[in-house]
Amino acid sequence: MGxxxxxxxxxxxxxxxxAPDAAQRLVGAAVEAFAERGYHATTTRDxxxxxxxxxxxxxxxxxxxxELLYRISVTGHERAxxxxxxxxxxxxxxxxxxxxxxxAFASWHAERHxxxxxxxxxxxxxxxxxxxxxxxxxxxxDRLLREIIQDGTDAGEFSVRDVPGTTLAVLSLCVDVARWxxxxxxxxxxxxxxxxxxxxxxxxxxxxx
Amino acid sequence: MGxxxxxxxxxxxxxxxxAPDAAQRLVGAAVEAFAERGYHATTTRDxxxxxxxxxxxxxxxxxxxxELLYRISVTGHERAxxxxxxxxxxxxxxxxxxxxxxxAFASWHAERHxxxxxxxxxxxxxxxxxxxxxxxxxxxxDRLLREIIQDGTDAGEFSVRDVPGTTLAVLSLCVDVARWxxxxxxxxxxxxxxxxxxxxxxxxxxxxx
DNA sequence: GCCACGACTGAGCAAGCGCTTAGCATGCGC
DNA sequence: GCGCATGCTAAGCGCTTGCTCAGTCGTGGC
Numbered sequence: 300m301g302x303x304x305x306x307x308x309x310x311x312x313x314x315x316x317x318a319p320d321a322a323q324r325l326v327g328a329a330v331e332a333f334a335e336r337g338y339h340a341t342t343t344r345d346x347x348x349x350x351x352x353x354x355x356x357x358x359x360x361x362x363x364x365x366e367l368l369y370r371i372s373v374t375g376h377e378r379a380x381x382x383x384x385x386x387x388x389x390x391x392x393x394x395x396x397x398x399x400x401x402x403a404f405a406s407w408h409a410e411r412h413x414x415x416x417x418x419x420x421x422x423x424x425x426x427x428x429x430x431x432x433x434x435x436x437x438x439x440x441d442r443l444l445r446e447i448i449q450d451g452t453d454a455g456e457f458s459v460r461d462v463p464g465t466t467l468a469v470l471s472l473c474v475d476v477a478r479w480x481x482x483x484x485x486x487x488x489x490x491x492x493x494x495x496x497x498x499x500x501x502x503x504x505x506x507x508x
Numbered sequence: 509m510g511x512x513x514x515x516x517x518x519x520x521x522x523x524x525x526x527a528p529d530a531a532q533r534l535v536g537a538a539v540e541a542f543a544e545r546g547y548h549a550t551t552t553r554d555x556x557x558x559x560x561x562x563x564x565x566x567x568x569x570x571x572x573x574x575e576l577l578y579r580i581s582v583t584g585h586e587r588a589x590x591x592x593x594x595x596x597x598x599x600x601x602x603x604x605x606x607x608x609x610x611x612a613f614a615s616w617h618a619e620r621h622x623x624x625x626x627x628x629x630x631x632x633x634x635x636x637x638x639x640x641x642x643x644x645x646x647x648x649x650d651r652l653l654r655e656i657i658q659d660g661t662d663a664g665e666f667s668v669r670d671v672p673g674t675t676l677a678v679l680s681l682c683v684d685v686a687r688w689x690x691x692x693x694x695x696x697x698x699x700x701x702x703x704x705x706x707x708x709x710x711x712x713x714x715x716x717x
Numbered sequence: 718g719c720c721a722c723g724a725c726t727g728a729g730c731a732a733g734c735g736c737t738t739a740g741c742a743t744g745c746g747c
Numbered sequence: 748g749c750g751c752a753t754g755c756t757a758a759g760c761g762c763t764t765g766c767t768c769a770g771t772c773g774t775g776g777c
Binding site for chain 3: 748749750751752753754755756757758759760761762763764765766767768769770771772773774775776777
């Protein structure tokens with residue numbers, strides 16, 4: 300199986316919950332097209348074509364092209380938030396939780412770099428109300444990470460001068476994986492997660508031995 | 509003077525070398541428009557309008573809309589490379605040079621976040637030949653940073669397990685400043701540079717006291 | 718005074734955009 | 748067998764896009 304088909308399979312799996320089948324194929328096609336060319340450079344004809352349908356079919360399942368972006372954005376942000384909250388609520392020291400959080404968050408941005416690229420770099424293309432909803436999900440993700448870093452700092456595990464600034468930097472580092480990661484690069488998503496967890500522990504002054 | 513006019517002034521200053529005046533106003537207008545809405549969402553009418561000219565005037569000074577992006581991209585990448593090479597060639601320990609490099613590189617991405625946003629996030633909109641030229645400038649920037657980190661690791665100043673991976677992460681961290689930085693935020697570009705230099709020294713296991 | 722020339726505009730072209738509409742198959746309840 | 752909802756397509760509408768071109772304006776050389 301070639302890299303192309305593999306990715307298509309992965310995209311399909313990611314949207315397995317969407318029904319009916321045509322709607323699922325459309326959202327999968329949109330993810331691929333948006334990630335490849337950007338939202339504004341993607342045409343509704345392109346999306347429909349990739350899904351094997353006529354341009355008009357798109358509008359039976361989605362009101363506008365922006366709604367497709369919004370659905371992708373909500374699903375992606377919810378998944379990212381879930382990953383972060385799973386790590387935040389885990390047992391263990393702050394260093395354990397930070398390590399888990401960064402490893403999972405960074406490797407998700409590598410593994411699902413197509414979806415991640417869209418949700419991180421096409422925010423401005425969302426409508427105003429949709430943007431506000433997404434911004435709330437983003438704030439919640441940020442707060443979870445900040446709390447871990449604050450906990451570690453309070454407990455003396457970390458040595459961090461600027462907790463909000465460091466939180467911002469760690470999030471930014473993980474998010475930007477979606478920009479540079481490619482499936483044919485020399486690192487697997489897991490390796491990226493490992494590397495990043497190690498680097499971030501260094502950033503907060505709690506490098507593991 | 510309002511924030512709007514201030515930014516316009518800064519943009520004008522950045523492109524002060526471009527002649528004639530109309531070409532300079534056009535490239536400044538393009539920087540603002542591309543950074544605000546993205547390349548594909550910006551129309552040539554918008555650029556010309558911001559420069560106080562008719563749509564046709566653009567084509568006297570630039571062959572296509574893509575040429576404007578290319579000029580912005582070359583200038584921006586050359587400036588970023590110059591910043592990196594100044595730090596790389598400086599006197600001092602590897603930690604000194606890394607600190608300088610990150611401080612200058614990150615704060616440039618904050619200070620000139622409009623230009624930086626374009627050159628970092630609109631690469632795919634470049635034509636093939638133009639892209640190849642830009643990719644070369646990027647590789648040179650990467651190499652300079654990697655050499656600093658390699659030097660520090662060889663000298664025992666740093667403790668880095670994966671030099672190319674860490675280089676990628678540091679560059680990614682600095683570059684992504686352009687995505688989240690806004691002039692009305694609570695951090696100045698210099699403060700971002702200071703914070704990031706400190707965090708990166710931690711990443712390489714050489715945190716200053 | 719007049720011409721040549723570069724800078725610029727108003728009008729507009731061909732192509733492509735997001736999206737709509739009318740109509741056609743298919744499959745279900747009865 | 749029939750009516751009808753559903754999922755889809757072919758055609759195309761109104762508009763915007765990047766870009767062009769004929770012509771106007773202001774200016775410097777002679």
